[in-house]
Amino acid sequence: MATPAKQEAIAEIADKFRTSSAAVLTEYRGLSVKQLTELRTKIREHATYAVVKNTLTEIAAKEAGVSAFDGQLSGPTAIAFVTGDPVETAKGLRDFAKANPAFVIKAGVLDGKPLTAEEITKLADLESREVLLAKLAGAMNASLSKAVYLFAAPLSQAARTVDALRAKVEAEGPASAPADAPAEAAPAEASEDVATGGDEA
Template sequence: MDRTEKQAFVQALQAVFAETSFVLVSQNKGLTVADATTLRRRMREAGATYKVAKNRLAALALDGTSFQGISPLLKGPTALSWSRDPVAVAKTAVDFAKVNDKFVILGGALGTQTLDADGVKALAALPSLETLRAQLLGLIQTPATRIAGILQAPGSQLARVFAAYAKKDEAEAEAA
């Protein structure tokens, strides 16, 4: 990379760090090209990005951002992953690390909070943003359906009472 490419790379990473809420740092010693391709594909499917970056350039891009706390993790062959949904990145990375021992999660940062590998695993255990939205929508809709049921109940009970009186009257009329 020449100097202008390095500057462009640092600026691109700074733009990413300004937009995202979570950055994961992983180490990939001995990861094959096929494994790296599989990981990239899984990250892309989860809406995340996986990028191998030179540590010095990544550290320059981290300066002045809320993710400065992960700079000490940038040693050896590291890669950065990020997404708008922090749980998606963490889940994908943790799942991949379970099946590939050459991929090691070093830590990450969720906003200004620096996480170690256990913190990332705990984040991966949370439900995804889409699941949380669906649960919240369900909680919001449940009271509305209960209110509608309660409002309809008296009307339907009255209808049943009227129907019972009508049947009673019909039975008395037939008997007479």
């Protein structure tokens, strides 16, 4: 039976699994404390990097319903528990692994779905959430600008048409218009104004 200290450790790890959007299992054999501190600093904005005991982690993972690490818990183990952007965390881990060949990314879990080491590398190649949101916002702004222009253009043209008709009526007056003048004369001139106005716009 697990001691109270071990039970507490298991509960803490299980809670981290439950409250994290993702987790990445790594092996840090041969790395110094300084290197591990560097890694923690690199990813701390989006994740916490915790050295764990394999037996306790196996129990905690089962309690949290995580099966992605089954059969993977061996050697000196540490887990990146992601609470921020999984893509940025994956980038940090990948870049650190490139600079430190002794560091191994073994497996991961994202929103409850298992990830292989290769899938984590592919995740690192994606654009970050901030970049994607910025691109989405840019696309939306461009679409909105076009929509505003499309809506505003007919309205401004209609306003110029009304102003032209009003000016014509005020200048000529109802009595000054020839009795046999074609009924379409005013709209024709108005139409001409719309076309002109469209060119100016």
